[in-house]
Amino acid sequence: MSKLLTIGSMAFDAIETPFGKIEKTMGGAANYIGISASLFDIEQAVVSVIGDDYPSEYLKVLTDREIDISYIEIVNGGKTFFWSGKYHNDMNTRDTLTTQLNVLEHFSPKIPEYFTDAPYIMLGNLHPQIQLDVLAQLPTRPKLVVLDTMGFWMNHTWDTLLKIIAQVDVITINDEEARQLSNECSLVKAAQKIMQMGVTYVVIKKGEHGALLFHEKDIFFAPALPLEDVFDPTGAGDTFAGGFLGYLAKTDDISFNNMKNAIIYGSTLASFCVEQFGTERMLSLTKDEVLKRLLQFKELTQFEIKIA
Amino acid sequence: MSKLLTIGSMAFDAIETPFGKIEKTMGGAANYIGISASLFDIEQAVVSVIGDDYPSEYLKVLTDREIDISYIEIVNGGKTFFWSGKYHNDMNTRDTLTTQLNVLEHFSPKIPEYFTDAPYIMLGNLHPQIQLDVLAQLPTRPKLVVLDTMGFWMNHTWDTLLKIIAQVDVITINDEEARQLSNECSLVKAAQKIMQMGVTYVVIKKGEHGALLFHEKDIFFAPALPLEDVFDPTGAGDTFAGGFLGYLAKTDDISFNNMKNAIIYGSTLASFCVEQFGTERMLSLTKDEVLKRLLQFKELTQFEIKIA
Numbered sequence: 300m301s302k303l304l305t306i307g308s309m310a311f312d313a314i315e316t317p318f319g320k321i322e323k324t325m326g327g328a329a330n331y332i333g334i335s336a337s338l339f340d341i342e343q344a345v346v347s348v349i350g351d352d353y354p355s356e357y358l359k360v361l362t363d364r365e366i367d368i369s370y371i372e373i374v375n376g377g378k379t380f381f382w383s384g385k386y387h388n389d390m391n392t393r394d395t396l397t398t399q400l401n402v403l404e405h406f407s408p409k410i411p412e413y414f415t416d417a418p419y420i421m422l423g424n425l426h427p428q429i430q431l432d433v434l435a436q437l438p439t440r441p442k443l444v445v446l447d448t449m450g451f452w453m454n455h456t457w458d459t460l461l462k463i464i465a466q467v468d469v470i471t472i473n474d475e476e477a478r479q480l481s482n483e484c485s486l487v488k489a490a491q492k493i494m495q496m497g498v499t500y501v502v503i504k505k506g507e508h509g510a511l512l513f514h515e516k517d518i519f520f521a522p523a524l525p526l527e528d529v530f531d532p533t534g535a536g537d538t539f540a541g542g543f544l545g546y547l548a549k550t551d552d553i554s555f556n557n558m559k560n561a562i563i564y565g566s567t568l569a570s571f572c573v574e575q576f577g578t579e580r581m582l583s584l585t586k587d588e589v590l591k592r593l594l595q596f597k598e599l600t601q602f603e604i605k606i607a
Numbered sequence: 608m609s610k611l612l613t614i615g616s617m618a619f620d621a622i623e624t625p626f627g628k629i630e631k632t633m634g635g636a637a638n639y640i641g642i643s644a645s646l647f648d649i650e651q652a653v654v655s656v657i658g659d660d661y662p663s664e665y666l667k668v669l670t671d672r673e674i675d676i677s678y679i680e681i682v683n684g685g686k687t688f689f690w691s692g693k694y695h696n697d698m699n700t701r702d703t704l705t706t707q708l709n710v711l712e713h714f715s716p717k718i719p720e721y722f723t724d725a726p727y728i729m730l731g732n733l734h735p736q737i738q739l740d741v742l743a744q745l746p747t748r749p750k751l752v753v754l755d756t757m758g759f760w761m762n763h764t765w766d767t768l769l770k771i772i773a774q775v776d777v778i779t780i781n782d783e784e785a786r787q788l789s790n791e792c793s794l795v796k797a798a799q800k801i802m803q804m805g806v807t808y809v810v811i812k813k814g815e816h817g818a819l820l821f822h823e824k825d826i827f828f829a830p831a832l833p834l835e836d837v838f839d840p841t842g843a844g845d846t847f848a849g850g851f852l853g854y855l856a857k858t859d860d861i862s863f864n865n866m867k868n869a870i871i872y873g874s875t876l877a878s879f880c881v882e883q884f885g886t887e888r889m890l891s892l893t894k895d896e897v898l899k900r901l902l903q904f905k906e907l908t909q910f911e912i913k914i915a
Contacts, residue, residue: 389792488835518906519910525826526795527793599826600908601909606898607872
């Protein structure tokens with residue numbers, strides 16, 4: 300069974316959307332990624348940090364999915380990372396209202412020895428130095444390292460960010476971040492520039508407008524499933540990454556053709572994530588529902604062109 | 608050979624984009640639609656109105672493509688419709704600087720008798736009363752009528768617009784217009800509401816974010832081809848419509864499955880249109896280039912999912 304190791308934040312989120320408000324829910328990249336990837340039969344460990352205010356029923360969500368949590372550091376007297384945000388009416392843009400790093404500020408992840416040989420590594424959005432430190436703990440080069448990052452690190456830790464980008468295989472960023480990172484408006488040019496920074500695959504997430512996968516001269520595109528309502532986009536990007544990497548780990552095939560499937564799986568899982576607040580929908584999700592929606596994706600995108 | 612009849616504007620366009628500026632070029636929906644549909648072996652007539660300031664070399668573009676222009680009315684002493692616009696840096700939004708309707712203001716299209724039996728009708732963006740008058744001249748119901756419209760008619764001629772919508776088979780509008788017409792933010796809900804207005808198929812054009820086709824509960828999506836540069840988006844929507852309808856006319860098959868192909872052809876042709884100013888790129892386009900790009904669309908979107 301393929302091993303997937305995820306390093307990322309665990310958090311309390313407070314979310315406000317045009318549809319409602321939730322004061323405190325389970326959040327953070329590592330949770331979304333772990334839960335999403337758990338839809339595949341793979342071996343998972345999550346490395347993160349929390350305060351002792353973090354409820355054990357949140358941890359149980361991971362252990363129920365047979366995710367190894369033994370290297371999630373619990374800081375005595377520490378407070379868990381807290382994020383709050385408010386979405387605008389179009390659901391495409393949001394304001395971050397609060398970011399309290401708390402215990403995340405001094406996060407120094409330790410990789411379980413029995414996971415240092417994991418072929419699949421997900422570096423969730425964190426300070427790029429932390430991401431570098433993780434790779435430095437691995438005795439051999441993993442098969443595939445996926446990096447997530449955001450604009451904040453481009454503004455504040457540019458040189459360190461460039462170092463980690465040069466050491467990973469795949470970067471997942473949104474369209475705005477791709478433009479910022481490359482200083483190119485065209486996403487095609489942006490992806491080319493980012494590949495020149497040393498990464499082999501670029502995944503650009505465009506939210507409701509789908510996702511693009513770039514590799515050398517190849518491009519693959521998956522739309523977002525058109526939904527009647529997007530209830531809460533929080534975590535959709537991480538859920539996408541979890542589906543992408545979970546599928547690759549399960550199939551253990553990192554060819555471009557198989558990455559197309561991984562993108563479709565990621566998009567499928569993300570389409571569920573946005574249907575309810577936070578992780579709610581992902582927690583009730585069944586494999587049968589996933590299969591049905593994969594077929595919807597096929598219907599939505601596949602054609603048999605006749606030349607006229 | 609299937610007949611396609613297009614009613615629409617012919618114009619002088621002045622266009623400014625971040626890449627350059629052109630003071631006077633051939634424009635108008637009928638030109639873009641006719642040129643695009645001429646990539647297919649079909650019989651075409653264009654009905655429009657121009658002033659005697661309209662150069663004969665512009666008309667020759669249509670006759671060179673064996674498009675019947677005998678019912679393009681030439682108003683003596685009249686001035687041709689003039690539009691000028693300026694695109695913003697992101698190329699997704701534009702300001703209309705000038706709209707001089709000129710001879711278009713009193714346009715009263717007369718349908719050639721030998722085209723009243725055309726099974727395929729394209730009603731380009733015009734006053735909805737003119738669109739109604741065209742249909743009233745047809746002795747029998749055509750096989751497929753496609754309607755284009757815009758927000759202006761929603762603001763100023765709502766009741767008339769609803770009448771024409773109820774009489775056509777397909778409406779093509781952009782995402783913003785779909786939201787305005789339906790008063791729904793979700794495009795899925797918007798399309799459902801618009802189908803309730805009496806139209807059987809809804810095509811929502813999202814510019815660089817692709818196009819959606821809705822029919823009952825079915826949805827198909829085609830991305831826009833990711834391009835290094837979008838040079839000038841003018842006419843892309845009409846080029847899309849011309850490709851869509853040209854393909855349907857040529858294959859003479861209006862099943863949902865074949866409409867998927869028509870959407871792909873429309874998107875393919877539109878991806879050329881934006882590469883140069885105005886109609887320039889479409890005028891040099893060859894069938895071989897179209898075929899190559901269709902294959903690119905396949906590469907971009909098609910996958911063979913393996914269930915994991």
